Amino acid sequence: MSEIKDLSLPELNKKLRELGDELLKLQVRKQTGQVERPHVIKQTRRARARILTMVNQLSQASQTNS
Secondary structure: OOHHHOOOOHHHHHHHHHHHHHHHHHHHHHHHOOOOOOHHHHHHHOOOOOOOOHHHHHHHHOOOOO
């Protein structure tokens, strides 16, 4: 969690995109019965949610300062 707070907005967006791609791959593998660690899907979803929260907070802070 602390490493997320240290990232800038472009880095957060990049990480969000990467996690989205990974989540999509995991979900496809789950549908085909090839996922060996199903808990990783939940962890990835939560990580995306944390990053989205940080992106929203940074966006609101920048709008307030403008």
